[in-house]
Amino acid sequence: MLLGIYGWIVFLVLFGVFVFLGFYGSRWRRADLSTLHEWALAGRRLGILLAWFLIGADLYTAYTFIAVPELAYTSGGLAFFAIPYVAITFPIALLTMSRLWTVSRNKGYVTAADFVRDRFNSGTLAILIALTGVVAELPYIALQIVGMEAALDVMLYGYFSSIHLVSEISLIIAFIILAAFTFTSGLRGATLTAIFKDAVIYSSLIILLAVVFLTNPHAFSQALASDPKALTLPPVASSAFLSLAIGSAIALYLYPHAVNGSLSADSRQNLRWATSLLPLYGVGLAFITLLGILIYAFPSALNVIKLFGSSGALLVVPTLVVQELPAPVAGFALLGIFIGGLVPAAIMAIASANLLTRNVVKEFKRDMSPKGEATLSKWLSAVIKFIALAFVFAISAEFSIELQLLGGIIILQTTPAVFLGLYTKWFNKYGLIAGWVAGMFSGVYLTLVANHFGLLKSSTYAIPGIGPVYIGLTSLAINVVVAIVGTLMAIALGYKTQSEVKEEELQKLM
Protein backbone atom coordinates (compact mmCIF):
# COMPACT_ATOMS: atom_id res chain seq x y z
CA MET A 1 0.00 0.00 0.00
CA LEU A 2 1.09 3.55 -0.67
CA LEU A 3 -0.76 5.50 2.02
CA GLY A 4 -0.44 4.32 5.63
CA ILE A 5 -3.36 4.08 8.03
CA TYR A 6 -2.54 7.41 9.76
CA GLY A 7 -2.81 9.07 6.39
CA TRP A 8 -6.27 7.62 5.99
CA ILE A 9 -7.33 8.83 9.43
CA VAL A 10 -6.19 12.40 8.69
CA PHE A 11 -7.94 12.30 5.32
CA LEU A 12 -11.25 11.12 6.75
CA VAL A 13 -11.24 13.50 9.74
CA LEU A 14 -10.53 16.49 7.48
CA PHE A 15 -13.16 15.33 5.02
CA GLY A 16 -15.55 15.47 8.00
CA VAL A 17 -14.51 19.10 8.63
CA PHE A 18 -15.05 19.84 4.93
CA VAL A 19 -18.59 18.42 5.02
CA PHE A 20 -19.38 20.38 8.20
CA LEU A 21 -18.22 23.65 6.58
CA GLY A 22 -20.29 22.88 3.50
CA PHE A 23 -23.48 22.56 5.52
CA TYR A 24 -22.54 25.36 7.93
CA GLY A 25 -22.52 27.70 4.92
CA SER A 26 -26.31 27.93 5.09
CA ARG A 27 -26.02 29.63 8.50
CA TRP A 28 -23.09 31.86 7.59
CA ARG A 29 -24.29 35.44 6.89
CA ARG A 30 -27.80 34.12 7.29
CA ALA A 31 -30.24 35.20 4.62
CA ASP A 32 -33.24 33.92 2.73
CA LEU A 33 -31.67 31.16 0.62
CA SER A 34 -34.88 30.61 -1.26
CA THR A 35 -33.96 33.48 -3.61
CA LEU A 36 -31.55 32.86 -6.45
CA HIS A 37 -29.13 35.71 -5.79
CA GLU A 38 -28.73 34.67 -2.17
CA TRP A 39 -28.30 30.98 -2.94
CA ALA A 40 -26.28 31.30 -6.13
CA LEU A 41 -24.36 34.54 -5.60
CA ALA A 42 -24.03 34.48 -1.80
CA GLY A 43 -26.06 37.69 -1.71
CA ARG A 44 -23.43 39.54 -3.82
CA ARG A 45 -21.61 40.29 -0.60
CA LEU A 46 -18.10 38.82 -1.01
CA GLY A 47 -15.26 41.25 -0.21
CA ILE A 48 -11.75 41.27 -1.70
CA LEU A 49 -10.43 38.30 0.24
CA LEU A 50 -13.51 36.09 -0.13
CA ALA A 51 -13.88 36.87 -3.83
CA TRP A 52 -10.18 36.16 -4.27
CA PHE A 53 -10.56 32.75 -2.61
CA LEU A 54 -13.75 31.89 -4.45
CA ILE A 55 -12.52 32.85 -7.93
CA GLY A 56 -9.14 31.38 -7.12
CA ALA A 57 -10.91 28.13 -6.26
CA ASP A 58 -11.69 27.90 -9.95
CA LEU A 59 -7.98 28.03 -10.70
CA TYR A 60 -6.66 25.54 -8.17
CA THR A 61 -8.60 22.61 -9.50
CA ALA A 62 -7.85 19.15 -10.80
CA TYR A 63 -6.66 21.04 -13.89
CA THR A 64 -3.75 22.30 -11.78
CA PHE A 65 -3.00 19.23 -9.67
CA ILE A 66 -3.53 16.51 -12.21
CA ALA A 67 -3.92 17.67 -15.82
CA VAL A 68 -1.08 20.21 -16.15
CA PRO A 69 1.53 18.08 -14.27
CA GLU A 70 0.47 15.11 -16.42
CA LEU A 71 1.20 17.18 -19.53
CA ALA A 72 4.55 18.32 -18.06
CA TYR A 73 5.46 14.71 -17.32
CA THR A 74 4.63 13.51 -20.84
CA SER A 75 5.41 16.59 -22.97
CA GLY A 76 7.76 18.77 -20.90
CA GLY A 77 7.77 22.51 -21.58
CA LEU A 78 4.49 22.61 -23.52
CA ALA A 79 2.65 22.35 -20.18
CA PHE A 80 3.98 25.77 -19.24
CA PHE A 81 1.46 27.37 -21.60
CA ALA A 82 -0.65 27.40 -18.44
CA ILE A 83 1.55 30.21 -17.05
CA PRO A 84 0.97 32.84 -19.79
CA TYR A 85 -2.63 31.61 -19.73
CA VAL A 86 -3.16 32.68 -16.12
CA ALA A 87 -1.09 35.84 -16.58
CA ILE A 88 -3.12 37.04 -19.59
CA THR A 89 -6.56 35.90 -18.39
CA PHE A 90 -6.74 38.35 -15.47
CA PRO A 91 -6.23 41.57 -17.42
CA ILE A 92 -9.00 40.30 -19.74
CA ALA A 93 -11.12 39.59 -16.67
CA LEU A 94 -10.54 43.02 -15.25
CA LEU A 95 -11.61 44.71 -18.48
CA THR A 96 -14.74 42.60 -18.95
CA MET A 97 -15.98 41.51 -15.53
CA SER A 98 -16.07 44.98 -13.99
CA ARG A 99 -18.48 46.07 -16.74
CA LEU A 100 -20.52 42.88 -16.45
CA TRP A 101 -20.62 43.29 -12.67
CA THR A 102 -21.91 46.86 -12.98
CA VAL A 103 -24.62 46.13 -15.52
CA SER A 104 -25.67 43.04 -13.56
CA ARG A 105 -26.06 45.03 -10.38
CA ASN A 106 -28.04 47.68 -12.25
CA LYS A 107 -30.35 45.22 -13.98
CA GLY A 108 -30.42 42.26 -11.56
CA TYR A 109 -28.64 39.81 -13.88
CA VAL A 110 -27.40 36.51 -12.50
CA THR A 111 -25.79 35.11 -15.68
CA ALA A 112 -23.94 36.38 -18.75
CA ALA A 113 -26.81 35.15 -20.91
CA ASP A 114 -29.16 37.50 -18.98
CA PHE A 115 -27.00 40.34 -20.25
CA VAL A 116 -26.83 39.04 -23.83
CA ARG A 117 -30.62 38.77 -23.93
CA ASP A 118 -31.09 42.47 -23.19
CA ARG A 119 -28.03 43.68 -25.05
CA PHE A 120 -29.05 42.17 -28.37
CA ASN A 121 -32.74 41.87 -27.64
CA SER A 122 -32.82 38.17 -28.47
CA GLY A 123 -34.14 35.29 -26.38
CA THR A 124 -32.83 32.83 -28.96
CA LEU A 125 -29.29 34.14 -28.68
CA ALA A 126 -29.54 34.01 -24.87
CA ILE A 127 -30.66 30.37 -25.01
CA LEU A 128 -27.73 29.50 -27.29
CA ILE A 129 -25.23 31.26 -25.01
CA ALA A 130 -26.70 29.56 -21.94
CA LEU A 131 -26.66 26.07 -23.46
CA THR A 132 -23.10 26.64 -24.70
CA GLY A 133 -22.07 27.43 -21.12
CA VAL A 134 -23.74 24.33 -19.73
CA VAL A 135 -22.25 22.01 -22.35
CA ALA A 136 -18.76 23.54 -22.04
CA GLU A 137 -18.88 23.09 -18.28
CA LEU A 138 -19.51 19.32 -18.50
CA PRO A 139 -16.03 18.20 -19.63
CA TYR A 140 -14.53 20.66 -17.13
CA ILE A 141 -16.54 19.06 -14.29
CA ALA A 142 -15.55 15.67 -15.69
CA LEU A 143 -11.89 16.70 -15.37
CA GLN A 144 -12.48 17.43 -11.66
CA ILE A 145 -13.80 13.92 -11.23
CA VAL A 146 -10.78 12.44 -13.04
CA GLY A 147 -8.59 14.34 -10.56
CA MET A 148 -10.51 13.03 -7.54
CA GLU A 149 -10.16 9.52 -8.94
CA ALA A 150 -6.40 9.99 -9.21
CA ALA A 151 -6.15 10.85 -5.51
CA LEU A 152 -8.32 7.84 -4.63
CA ASP A 153 -6.35 5.45 -6.86
CA VAL A 154 -3.13 6.21 -4.99
CA MET A 155 -4.86 5.99 -1.61
CA LEU A 156 -6.62 2.72 -2.32
CA TYR A 157 -3.62 1.00 -3.88
CA GLY A 158 -2.78 -2.16 -1.95
CA TYR A 159 -5.96 -2.09 0.12
CA PHE A 160 -8.38 -3.48 -2.44
CA SER A 161 -7.97 -5.80 -5.39
CA SER A 162 -10.41 -3.80 -7.51
CA ILE A 163 -9.34 -0.18 -7.04
CA HIS A 164 -11.53 0.98 -9.88
CA LEU A 165 -14.80 -0.27 -8.41
CA VAL A 166 -14.06 1.06 -4.91
CA SER A 167 -13.01 4.47 -6.25
CA GLU A 168 -16.17 4.75 -8.34
CA ILE A 169 -18.33 3.93 -5.30
CA SER A 170 -16.37 6.48 -3.21
CA LEU A 171 -16.91 9.10 -5.88
CA ILE A 172 -20.65 8.50 -5.94
CA ILE A 173 -20.79 8.85 -2.14
CA ALA A 174 -18.73 12.05 -2.26
CA PHE A 175 -21.05 13.47 -4.92
CA ILE A 176 -24.18 12.68 -2.92
CA ILE A 177 -22.70 14.59 0.05
CA LEU A 178 -21.66 17.43 -2.23
CA ALA A 179 -25.10 17.62 -3.85
CA ALA A 180 -26.72 17.73 -0.40
CA PHE A 181 -24.70 20.65 0.87
CA THR A 182 -24.79 22.59 -2.37
CA PHE A 183 -28.55 22.21 -2.23
CA THR A 184 -28.80 23.63 1.29
CA SER A 185 -25.95 26.19 1.32
CA GLY A 186 -25.42 27.21 -2.31
CA LEU A 187 -22.45 29.47 -3.02
CA ARG A 188 -21.98 30.17 0.69
CA GLY A 189 -21.03 26.54 1.29
CA ALA A 190 -18.78 26.63 -1.76
CA THR A 191 -17.04 29.79 -0.52
CA LEU A 192 -16.32 28.41 2.95
CA THR A 193 -15.07 25.11 1.60
CA ALA A 194 -12.99 26.98 -1.00
CA ILE A 195 -11.09 28.77 1.78
CA PHE A 196 -10.54 25.48 3.60
CA LYS A 197 -9.39 23.79 0.40
CA ASP A 198 -6.93 26.51 -0.52
CA ALA A 199 -5.49 26.61 3.00
CA VAL A 200 -4.88 22.85 2.81
CA ILE A 201 -3.43 23.10 -0.67
CA TYR A 202 -1.11 26.04 -0.04
CA SER A 203 0.36 24.44 3.07
CA SER A 204 0.71 21.03 1.37
CA LEU A 205 2.48 22.57 -1.60
CA ILE A 206 4.93 24.48 0.61
CA ILE A 207 5.67 21.34 2.66
CA LEU A 208 6.08 19.19 -0.45
CA LEU A 209 8.42 21.64 -2.17
CA ALA A 210 10.45 22.07 1.04
CA VAL A 211 10.83 18.28 1.37
CA VAL A 212 11.66 17.84 -2.32
CA PHE A 213 14.43 20.43 -2.25
CA LEU A 214 15.78 19.49 1.20
CA THR A 215 16.12 15.83 0.24
CA ASN A 216 17.49 16.71 -3.18
CA PRO A 217 18.86 20.25 -3.57
CA HIS A 218 19.83 19.52 -7.20
CA ALA A 219 16.39 18.23 -8.14
CA PHE A 220 15.95 20.62 -11.08
CA SER A 221 19.30 19.93 -12.75
CA GLN A 222 18.94 16.18 -12.14
CA ALA A 223 15.41 16.08 -13.47
CA LEU A 224 16.29 18.08 -16.59
CA ALA A 225 19.36 15.88 -17.13
CA SER A 226 17.25 12.70 -17.08
CA ASP A 227 14.41 14.31 -19.08
CA PRO A 228 16.29 16.48 -21.61
CA LYS A 229 13.17 16.97 -23.79
CA ALA A 230 11.88 19.22 -21.01
CA LEU A 231 14.84 21.63 -21.04
CA THR A 232 13.00 24.10 -23.29
CA LEU A 233 10.06 24.05 -25.66
CA PRO A 234 10.69 22.33 -29.04
CA PRO A 235 10.34 25.13 -31.65
CA VAL A 236 7.70 23.12 -33.59
CA ALA A 237 5.44 23.46 -30.55
CA SER A 238 5.65 27.28 -30.47
CA SER A 239 2.35 27.94 -32.26
CA ALA A 240 0.57 25.38 -30.09
CA PHE A 241 2.06 26.90 -26.92
CA LEU A 242 1.02 30.48 -27.68
CA SER A 243 -2.39 29.66 -29.13
CA LEU A 244 -3.27 27.38 -26.21
CA ALA A 245 -2.23 30.12 -23.79
CA ILE A 246 -4.19 32.89 -25.51
CA GLY A 247 -7.23 30.72 -26.26
CA SER A 248 -7.41 29.49 -22.66
CA ALA A 249 -6.93 33.05 -21.39
CA ILE A 250 -9.92 34.33 -23.37
CA ALA A 251 -11.99 31.29 -22.41
CA LEU A 252 -11.66 31.31 -18.62
CA TYR A 253 -13.96 34.23 -17.85
CA LEU A 254 -16.57 33.07 -20.33
CA TYR A 255 -17.13 29.96 -18.23
CA PRO A 256 -20.32 30.25 -16.19
CA HIS A 257 -18.53 29.50 -12.92
CA ALA A 258 -16.02 32.34 -13.40
CA VAL A 259 -18.83 34.78 -14.23
CA ASN A 260 -20.77 33.55 -11.21
CA GLY A 261 -17.76 34.09 -8.93
CA SER A 262 -17.20 37.60 -10.30
CA LEU A 263 -20.83 38.64 -9.89
CA SER A 264 -20.78 37.60 -6.23
CA ALA A 265 -18.25 40.36 -5.38
CA ASP A 266 -19.62 43.11 -3.14
CA SER A 267 -18.30 46.06 -5.16
CA ARG A 268 -16.74 46.75 -8.52
CA GLN A 269 -13.50 48.04 -7.05
CA ASN A 270 -13.19 45.02 -4.74
CA LEU A 271 -13.67 42.78 -7.76
CA ARG A 272 -10.84 44.69 -9.46
CA TRP A 273 -8.55 44.28 -6.45
CA ALA A 274 -9.34 40.57 -6.16
CA THR A 275 -8.74 40.05 -9.89
CA SER A 276 -5.46 41.99 -9.76
CA LEU A 277 -4.13 39.73 -7.02
CA LEU A 278 -5.18 36.48 -8.70
CA PRO A 279 -2.03 36.08 -10.86
CA LEU A 280 -0.31 35.20 -7.57
CA TYR A 281 -2.26 31.95 -7.64
CA GLY A 282 -0.34 31.23 -10.84
CA VAL A 283 2.95 31.00 -8.92
CA GLY A 284 1.60 27.97 -7.08
CA LEU A 285 0.33 26.59 -10.40
CA ALA A 286 3.83 27.01 -11.90
CA PHE A 287 5.48 25.01 -9.13
CA ILE A 288 2.84 22.29 -9.28
CA THR A 289 3.46 22.10 -13.04
CA LEU A 290 7.18 21.74 -12.41
CA LEU A 291 6.45 18.69 -10.25
CA GLY A 292 5.71 16.87 -13.52
CA ILE A 293 9.36 17.47 -14.49
CA LEU A 294 10.89 17.24 -11.00
CA ILE A 295 9.56 13.72 -10.61
CA TYR A 296 12.32 12.58 -13.00
CA ALA A 297 14.77 13.23 -10.15
CA PHE A 298 12.91 10.80 -7.88
CA PRO A 299 13.37 7.21 -9.16
CA SER A 300 11.20 5.63 -6.43
CA ALA A 301 8.23 7.84 -7.37
CA LEU A 302 8.81 7.09 -11.05
CA ASN A 303 8.61 3.38 -10.28
CA VAL A 304 5.27 3.84 -8.55
CA ILE A 305 3.89 5.68 -11.58
CA LYS A 306 4.89 2.76 -13.76
CA LEU A 307 2.86 0.43 -11.51
CA PHE A 308 -0.28 2.10 -12.82
CA GLY A 309 0.50 1.58 -16.50
CA SER A 310 -1.07 3.91 -19.02
CA SER A 311 -2.99 6.00 -16.47
CA GLY A 312 0.17 6.53 -14.40
CA ALA A 313 0.95 9.98 -15.77
CA LEU A 314 -2.21 11.28 -14.07
CA LEU A 315 -0.70 10.39 -10.73
CA VAL A 316 2.44 12.58 -10.71
CA VAL A 317 1.39 14.78 -7.80
CA PRO A 318 -0.42 12.17 -5.66
CA THR A 319 2.56 9.83 -6.08
CA LEU A 320 5.13 12.41 -5.04
CA VAL A 321 2.91 13.17 -2.05
CA VAL A 322 2.73 9.57 -0.80
CA GLN A 323 6.37 8.79 -1.62
CA GLU A 324 8.01 11.87 -0.18
CA LEU A 325 5.82 12.85 2.79
CA PRO A 326 5.08 11.03 6.07
CA ALA A 327 1.65 9.33 6.06
CA PRO A 328 -0.35 11.91 8.10
CA VAL A 329 0.97 14.80 5.97
CA ALA A 330 0.33 12.78 2.80
CA GLY A 331 -3.27 12.21 3.92
CA PHE A 332 -3.61 15.96 4.46
CA ALA A 333 -2.26 16.74 0.96
CA LEU A 334 -4.37 14.05 -0.74
CA LEU A 335 -7.45 15.53 0.89
CA GLY A 336 -6.42 18.85 -0.69
CA ILE A 337 -6.29 17.22 -4.12
CA PHE A 338 -9.60 15.45 -3.56
CA ILE A 339 -11.59 18.50 -2.44
CA GLY A 340 -9.60 20.49 -5.01
CA GLY A 341 -11.82 18.70 -7.52
CA LEU A 342 -14.96 18.66 -5.42
CA VAL A 343 -15.29 22.39 -4.64
CA PRO A 344 -14.89 23.60 -8.26
CA ALA A 345 -17.33 20.91 -9.37
CA ALA A 346 -19.89 22.40 -6.96
CA ILE A 347 -19.34 25.96 -8.21
CA MET A 348 -19.54 24.83 -11.83
CA ALA A 349 -22.77 22.93 -11.21
CA ILE A 350 -24.36 25.95 -9.47
CA ALA A 351 -23.44 28.22 -12.39
CA SER A 352 -24.74 25.77 -15.00
CA ALA A 353 -27.99 25.34 -13.11
CA ASN A 354 -28.52 29.12 -13.05
CA LEU A 355 -28.13 29.27 -16.81
CA LEU A 356 -30.61 26.47 -17.40
CA THR A 357 -33.14 28.05 -15.05
CA ARG A 358 -32.84 31.71 -15.99
CA ASN A 359 -32.11 31.50 -19.67
CA VAL A 360 -33.67 28.30 -20.91
CA VAL A 361 -36.61 27.24 -18.73
CA LYS A 362 -37.68 30.78 -17.84
CA GLU A 363 -37.59 31.72 -21.52
CA PHE A 364 -40.58 29.41 -21.98
CA LYS A 365 -42.16 29.92 -18.58
CA ARG A 366 -42.07 33.70 -18.08
CA ASP A 367 -44.17 33.73 -14.90
CA MET A 368 -41.76 31.75 -12.72
CA SER A 369 -41.54 33.20 -9.18
CA PRO A 370 -38.13 34.04 -7.62
CA LYS A 371 -38.66 31.17 -5.22
CA GLY A 372 -39.50 28.84 -8.09
CA GLU A 373 -36.29 29.87 -9.86
CA ALA A 374 -34.17 29.10 -6.82
CA THR A 375 -35.82 25.72 -6.22
CA LEU A 376 -35.37 24.68 -9.84
CA SER A 377 -31.70 25.77 -9.79
CA LYS A 378 -31.04 23.77 -6.64
CA TRP A 379 -32.41 20.59 -8.19
CA LEU A 380 -30.70 21.17 -11.52
CA SER A 381 -27.32 21.71 -9.86
CA ALA A 382 -27.67 18.25 -8.30
CA VAL A 383 -28.70 16.67 -11.61
CA ILE A 384 -25.77 18.28 -13.49
CA LYS A 385 -23.25 16.80 -11.03
CA PHE A 386 -24.51 13.30 -11.75
CA ILE A 387 -24.60 13.86 -15.50
CA ALA A 388 -20.92 14.87 -15.29
CA LEU A 389 -20.23 11.74 -13.24
CA ALA A 390 -21.86 9.59 -15.89
CA PHE A 391 -19.85 11.49 -18.53
CA VAL A 392 -16.60 10.40 -16.83
CA PHE A 393 -17.63 6.78 -16.53
CA ALA A 394 -18.56 6.83 -20.22
CA ILE A 395 -15.88 8.86 -21.99
CA SER A 396 -12.11 8.64 -21.94
CA ALA A 397 -9.40 10.99 -23.05
CA GLU A 398 -5.75 10.12 -23.54
CA PHE A 399 -4.66 13.20 -21.63
CA SER A 400 -6.95 14.69 -19.01
CA ILE A 401 -6.08 18.26 -20.06
CA GLU A 402 -7.93 17.62 -23.33
CA LEU A 403 -11.20 17.64 -21.37
CA GLN A 404 -10.57 21.22 -20.27
CA LEU A 405 -9.38 22.25 -23.73
CA LEU A 406 -12.52 20.75 -25.28
CA GLY A 407 -14.61 22.85 -22.89
CA GLY A 408 -12.55 25.84 -24.03
CA ILE A 409 -13.26 25.23 -27.73
CA ILE A 410 -16.99 25.29 -26.94
CA ILE A 411 -17.10 28.24 -24.53
CA LEU A 412 -14.90 30.43 -26.76
CA GLN A 413 -17.78 30.62 -29.22
CA THR A 414 -19.60 32.93 -26.80
CA THR A 415 -16.81 35.55 -27.00
CA PRO A 416 -18.47 37.89 -29.55
CA ALA A 417 -21.84 38.07 -27.78
CA VAL A 418 -20.47 38.35 -24.23
CA PHE A 419 -17.03 40.02 -24.29
CA LEU A 420 -17.46 42.12 -27.43
CA GLY A 421 -21.05 42.77 -26.40
CA LEU A 422 -19.78 44.43 -23.21
CA TYR A 423 -17.99 47.01 -25.34
CA THR A 424 -20.20 47.41 -28.41
CA LYS A 425 -23.80 46.94 -29.43
CA TRP A 426 -22.85 47.14 -33.11
CA PHE A 427 -23.36 43.40 -33.71
CA ASN A 428 -26.70 42.19 -34.98
CA LYS A 429 -28.37 39.23 -33.29
CA TYR A 430 -28.67 37.25 -36.53
CA GLY A 431 -25.03 37.91 -37.32
CA LEU A 432 -24.03 36.69 -33.84
CA ILE A 433 -26.16 33.57 -34.19
CA ALA A 434 -24.62 32.82 -37.61
CA GLY A 435 -21.13 33.35 -36.14
CA TRP A 436 -21.93 31.03 -33.25
CA VAL A 437 -23.14 28.32 -35.63
CA ALA A 438 -20.02 28.65 -37.81
CA GLY A 439 -17.69 28.67 -34.79
CA MET A 440 -19.35 25.75 -33.08
CA PHE A 441 -19.51 23.54 -36.17
CA SER A 442 -15.94 24.30 -37.24
CA GLY A 443 -14.73 23.70 -33.66
CA VAL A 444 -16.43 20.33 -33.35
CA TYR A 445 -15.49 19.29 -36.88
CA LEU A 446 -11.80 20.24 -36.53
CA THR A 447 -11.67 18.44 -33.17
CA LEU A 448 -13.06 15.28 -34.75
CA VAL A 449 -10.62 15.51 -37.67
CA ALA A 450 -7.64 16.24 -35.40
CA ASN A 451 -8.44 13.10 -33.41
CA HIS A 452 -9.26 10.99 -36.47
CA PHE A 453 -12.82 10.61 -35.15
CA GLY A 454 -11.47 8.61 -32.20
CA LEU A 455 -10.11 8.96 -28.65
CA LEU A 456 -9.68 12.59 -27.59
CA LYS A 457 -5.95 13.31 -27.60
CA SER A 458 -5.41 16.57 -29.43
CA SER A 459 -7.02 19.98 -29.49
CA THR A 460 -4.74 21.58 -32.05
CA TYR A 461 -5.08 21.55 -35.81
CA ALA A 462 -2.22 22.40 -38.14
CA ILE A 463 -2.69 25.54 -40.20
CA PRO A 464 -0.38 25.66 -43.26
CA GLY A 465 2.42 28.18 -42.74
CA ILE A 466 1.79 28.55 -39.00
CA GLY A 467 1.84 25.07 -37.48
CA PRO A 468 -0.47 23.47 -34.94
CA VAL A 469 -2.97 25.99 -33.55
CA TYR A 470 -5.52 25.58 -30.75
CA ILE A 471 -8.82 24.76 -32.46
CA GLY A 472 -10.70 27.03 -30.06
CA LEU A 473 -8.85 30.04 -31.41
CA THR A 474 -9.24 29.02 -35.07
CA SER A 475 -12.97 28.52 -34.76
CA LEU A 476 -13.32 31.76 -32.78
CA ALA A 477 -11.70 33.58 -35.72
CA ILE A 478 -14.23 31.96 -38.08
CA ASN A 479 -17.01 32.90 -35.67
CA VAL A 480 -15.98 36.58 -35.52
CA VAL A 481 -15.61 36.89 -39.31
CA VAL A 482 -19.06 35.37 -39.90
CA ALA A 483 -20.59 37.57 -37.18
CA ILE A 484 -19.13 40.70 -38.80
CA VAL A 485 -20.23 39.73 -42.32
CA GLY A 486 -23.65 38.70 -40.98
CA THR A 487 -24.04 42.01 -39.16
CA LEU A 488 -23.07 44.00 -42.28
CA MET A 489 -25.67 42.06 -44.27
CA ALA A 490 -28.32 42.66 -41.61
CA ILE A 491 -27.51 46.39 -41.64
CA ALA A 492 -27.73 46.42 -45.44
CA LEU A 493 -31.15 44.77 -45.19
CA GLY A 494 -32.26 47.48 -42.77
CA TYR A 495 -32.27 45.55 -39.46
CA LYS A 496 -31.53 47.66 -36.39
CA THR A 497 -30.56 46.40 -32.93
CA GLN A 498 -32.85 47.65 -30.18
CA SER A 499 -30.49 47.31 -27.21
CA GLU A 500 -32.15 47.48 -23.80
CA VAL A 501 -28.83 48.18 -22.15
CA LYS A 502 -27.66 51.79 -22.04
CA GLU A 503 -23.96 52.63 -22.16
CA GLU A 504 -24.05 54.33 -18.74
CA GLU A 505 -25.56 51.20 -17.18
CA LEU A 506 -22.30 49.42 -18.02
CA GLN A 507 -20.18 52.17 -16.50
CA LYS A 508 -21.66 53.16 -13.18
CA LEU A 509 -24.23 52.14 -10.62
CA MET A 510 -27.54 53.86 -11.32
Place this chain on the structure above:
Amino acid sequence: MKLRYIIAGILFVIPLVYYLPLPLYNRVNPELGGLSFFYWYQIVGLLVTTVTMVLGALLLRG
Protein backbone atom coordinates in the same frame (compact mmCIF):
# COMPACT_ATOMS: atom_id res chain seq x y z
CA MET B 1 -10.71 59.65 -23.03
CA LYS B 2 -8.96 60.41 -19.76
CA LEU B 3 -5.21 59.90 -19.53
CA ARG B 4 -5.51 57.48 -16.60
CA TYR B 5 -7.66 55.12 -18.70
CA ILE B 6 -5.02 55.09 -21.43
CA ILE B 7 -2.24 54.36 -18.93
CA ALA B 8 -4.34 51.61 -17.31
CA GLY B 9 -4.93 50.12 -20.77
CA ILE B 10 -1.19 50.05 -21.46
CA LEU B 11 -0.57 48.40 -18.08
CA PHE B 12 -3.08 45.66 -18.92
CA VAL B 13 -1.38 44.91 -22.25
CA ILE B 14 2.07 44.48 -20.66
CA PRO B 15 1.51 40.78 -19.67
CA LEU B 16 0.66 39.93 -23.29
CA VAL B 17 3.74 41.77 -24.55
CA TYR B 18 5.84 39.96 -21.94
CA TYR B 19 4.82 36.48 -23.08
CA LEU B 20 4.40 36.88 -26.86
CA PRO B 21 8.09 36.93 -27.93
CA LEU B 22 8.49 33.22 -27.18
CA PRO B 23 11.78 32.75 -29.13
CA LEU B 24 13.42 35.32 -26.85
CA TYR B 25 12.83 33.30 -23.68
CA ASN B 26 12.68 29.76 -25.05
CA ARG B 27 16.26 28.89 -24.05
CA VAL B 28 18.22 27.15 -21.32
CA ASN B 29 20.59 29.90 -20.15
CA PRO B 30 20.82 31.74 -17.85
CA GLU B 31 19.71 28.98 -15.48
CA LEU B 32 18.40 29.71 -12.02
CA GLY B 33 18.98 26.94 -9.46
CA GLY B 34 19.19 24.39 -12.27
CA LEU B 35 15.97 25.59 -13.89
CA SER B 36 16.01 26.71 -17.55
CA PHE B 37 15.44 30.38 -18.36
CA PHE B 38 12.28 29.27 -20.24
CA TYR B 39 10.60 28.37 -16.94
CA TRP B 40 11.76 31.02 -14.53
CA TYR B 41 11.23 33.89 -16.98
CA GLN B 42 7.57 32.89 -17.10
CA ILE B 43 7.25 32.62 -13.33
CA VAL B 44 8.75 36.10 -12.90
CA GLY B 45 6.12 37.27 -15.40
CA LEU B 46 3.37 36.41 -12.92
CA LEU B 47 4.85 38.85 -10.43
CA VAL B 48 5.19 41.49 -13.16
CA THR B 49 1.53 40.88 -14.09
CA THR B 50 0.38 41.27 -10.49
CA VAL B 51 2.22 44.60 -10.15
CA THR B 52 0.88 46.02 -13.44
CA MET B 53 -2.65 44.91 -12.58
CA VAL B 54 -2.63 46.38 -9.10
CA LEU B 55 -1.37 49.68 -10.56
CA GLY B 56 -4.06 49.50 -13.25
CA ALA B 57 -6.78 48.84 -10.67
CA LEU B 58 -5.48 51.78 -8.66
CA LEU B 59 -5.82 54.07 -11.70
CA LEU B 60 -9.38 52.90 -12.40
CA ARG B 61 -10.50 53.53 -8.83
CA GLY B 62 -13.24 56.03 -8.37
